[in-house]
Amino acid sequence: MPTPAPTSCRHCGIGHREHAQRWTAAAGWHQWTPPTQQQIKERMARRRAARTGRP
Template structure:
């Protein structure tokens, strides 16, 4: 699961990104995620956490 601030196109973090290839974006550098992607990623991480008890 990508971190909320990972690349918009491939989900790789800024410090590990360099240049990457995806079919959607071709060769690209790290691109900031949209606000909606950040929100969706944060919610996905919240619901993926195990519940205590």
């Protein structure tokens, strides 16, 4: 599965425009929730690593 965009939902990784209301085992039914600063940082690092081929 591709790494979600840095600003995707905290719980499921779906973007704000596509989200509406979703269900996940961890969060149940939820609306788009902004990611934490740590999640944004980790997602950006994973996307950068995938682009450059580095771990």
